[in-house]
Amino acid sequence: MNTSQKSKEDKEDSYTRRDFLLTASIGGFSLLNTFKSGDIRSHSPVKTNVLRPPGAVCEDIFLSKCIRCGRCVEVCPYRAIKPLDIRYGVYAGSPLIHVLDIPCYLCMKCVHICPTGTLRPVAMKDVRMGLAVIDKHTCITWKGEALCRTCYNVCPFKEKAIHLDELRPVVDERYCTGCGICAHGCPVTNKEGLKGINIRPIYAFKSQR
Amino acid sequence: MKNKKRNKSYKWSNRRFLIQFGAFLLILIAPFLNYYLRINFVQGWYQSISIGRLWFVSPLEGLESILTSKLIYLPLLIGMALPILLALLLGRVFCAWICPISFLSELIDRLIRIFSKKRYRKDLIKLPKRLFWFSLIIEITLAMILGTPIFVFLSPPGLVGREIMMAVFFHTFVLEGIVVFIVLGLHMLTRRFFCRYLCPLGALLGIIGAKRRLVVIHNPSICNRCGMCKNACPLDLNPTKGDSLSAYCWNCGECIDVCKKRALDFYWAELRVKPLCNTSLHQVQNDTQPLDESR
Numbered sequence: 001m002n003t004s005q006k007s008k009e010d011k012e013d014s015y016t017r018r019d020f021l022l023t024a025s026i027g028g029f030s031l032l033n034t035f036k037s038g039d040i041r042s043h044s045p046v047k048t049n050v051l052r053p054p055g056a057v058c059e060d061i062f063l064s065k066c067i068r069c070g071r072c073v074e075v076c077p078y079r080a081i082k083p084l085d086i087r088y089g090v091y092a093g094s095p096l097i098h099v100l101d102i103p104c105y106l107c108m109k110c111v112h113i114c115p116t117g118t119l120r121p122v123a124m125k126d127v128r129m130g131l132a133v134i135d136k137h138t139c140i141t142w143k144g145e146a147l148c149r150t151c152y153n154v155c156p157f158k159e160k161a162i163h164l165d166e167l168r169p170v171v172d173e174r175y176c177t178g179c180g181i182c183a184h185g186c187p188v189t190n191k192e193g194l195k196g197i198n199i200r201p202i203y204a205f206k207s208q209r
Numbered sequence: 210m211k212n213k214k215r216n217k218s219y220k221w222s223n224r225r226f227l228i229q230f231g232a233f234l235l236i237l238i239a240p241f242l243n244y245y246l247r248i249n250f251v252q253g254w255y256q257s258i259s260i261g262r263l264w265f266v267s268p269l270e271g272l273e274s275i276l277t278s279k280l281i282y283l284p285l286l287i288g289m290a291l292p293i294l295l296a297l298l299l300g301r302v303f304c305a306w307i308c309p310i311s312f313l314s315e316l317i318d319r320l321i322r323i324f325s326k327k328r329y330r331k332d333l334i335k336l337p338k339r340l341f342w343f344s345l346i347i348e349i350t351l352a353m354i355l356g357t358p359i360f361v362f363l364s365p366p367g368l369v370g371r372e373i374m375m376a377v378f379f380h381t382f383v384l385e386g387i388v389v390f391i392v393l394g395l396h397m398l399t400r401r402f403f404c405r406y407l408c409p410l411g412a413l414l415g416i417i418g419a420k421r422r423l424v425v426i427h428n429p430s431i432c433n434r435c436g437m438c439k440n441a442c443p444l445d446l447n448p449t450k451g452d453s454l455s456a457y458c459w460n461c462g463e464c465i466d467v468c469k470k471r472a473l474d475f476y477w478a479e480l481r482v483k484p485l486c487n488t489s490l491h492q493v494q495n496d497t498q499p500l501d502e503s504r
Contacts, residue, residue: 023384064277067270068361069257070374074243079378083371086362086385090355093362093371109249115257115266116274117282 068093099180130178221462254370300418
């Protein structure tokens with residue numbers, strides 16, 4: 001009885017402390033996870049439509065190279081790059097682009113100011129943030145419901161990265177930079193919150209060494 | 210009468226506060242310029258800051274990045290070169306003169322001074338000074354074991370900059386900013402507790418600046434052993450025992466300000482000076498020139 005009373009008091013008094021402890025323990029666990037499994041891929045925040053900025057090195061050395069100086073965040077004119085916080089453990093402070101919120105418009109400012117070489121100074125056409133993949137069960141053009149070609153229209157490498165094959169969009173992986181403008185523009189969303197065309201970060205987990 | 214007047218001037222302390230304030234203003238204004246006016250002339254904070262095409266990278270962050278990724282990137286080394294050169298010549302002056310944590314601590318001290326007459330607070334917790342070096346060793350070892358740098362997202366001076374940037378850019382604060390408040394809270398118990406015992410960046414700069422040129426030199430023939438300098442030192446060093454020549458000293462000049470007898474001053478050491486004792490004083494005075502001859 002005594003303990004329940006105490007816990008009740010705790011609940012009322014120290015909501016912020018509990019909140020903090022919870023977040024801190026999540027952070028601690030993710031730190032432990034890195035320590036335990038060595039494979040960064042399993043808990044990397046990089047996933048479909050959540051990408052590293054252009055020119056980024058692969059994910060297994062990204063974390064060790066990036067010094068979280070935040071200069072790419074400050075320089076991005078579209079505010080596409082956002083830093084993570086401590087809830088992501090050792091990923092705290094590292095930059096990410098949520099292409100469904102704001103995609104990368106490939107202005108190439110961030111790659112030239114990175115002091116550590118985490119974002120390498122690559123040319124616009126050589127950016128490989130990911131690869132756009134059309135979900136043929138979601139895309140209304142592929143399903144034959146309508147003649148939408150938003151992704152084709154917004155693509156900065158129109159006719160190269162996305163071309164129309166019998167009025168249906170097709171991605172060419174030789175030219176797709178994974179900027180995410182197509183996913184951002186896609187009007188349909190399926191049950192899982194994915195679009196008709198999504199950016200898969202296939203290059204982030206390919207070792208470049 | 211003259212002595213009393215000089216004692217009240219606090220020349221170095223005021224100069225230092227002015228420079229700290231300027232350095233803080235730089236990282237305070239830069240995000241606003243970047244966000245609202247889109248002027249990218251100054252970016253970043255004291256983890257990596259660029260002024261035009263001039264880049265600085267904090268040595269410890271750069272070292273961590275090199276050690277954990279095991280890759281060397283030339284622009285990173287060039288960015289680290291200037292801060293390292295500064296530390297080689299002037300010692301830990303980044304800590305005392307530029308670091309935003311130093312500025313905030315100083316600001317708190319100055320605010321307290323409005324209400325209390327005592328200029329220097331007593332230290333409530335004292336730890337062995339050597340802990341300072343262990344913090345650096347532990348930090349680097351841990352970073353290498355984990356394979357990810359740690360100081361880069363938990364460094365208090367870096368977090369001050371990140372919090373300002375987050376506030377301006379995303380109108381929010383990040384949770385790890387608590388570290389800054391912990392550091393300032395510890396400062397309330399013991400002056401510069403974190404800077405003194407725990408800061409790995411300070412330890413690295415201290416090691417780099419162990420043979421620095423700018424040193425505070427104590428002249429025992431003038432000194433009347435009043436002990437004011439030991440009282441004033443934010444790092445709990447004793448300049449009368451040669452501590453000002455050790456790697457711990459960060460050349461803040463607080464002891465020079467309080468010395469009534471002018472037994473302490475900054476010197477530009479042409480040759481490395483050994484810890485002072487009475488016999489070697491002549492040698493020191495021959496080797497060095499006072500920075501400020503107007504006094």
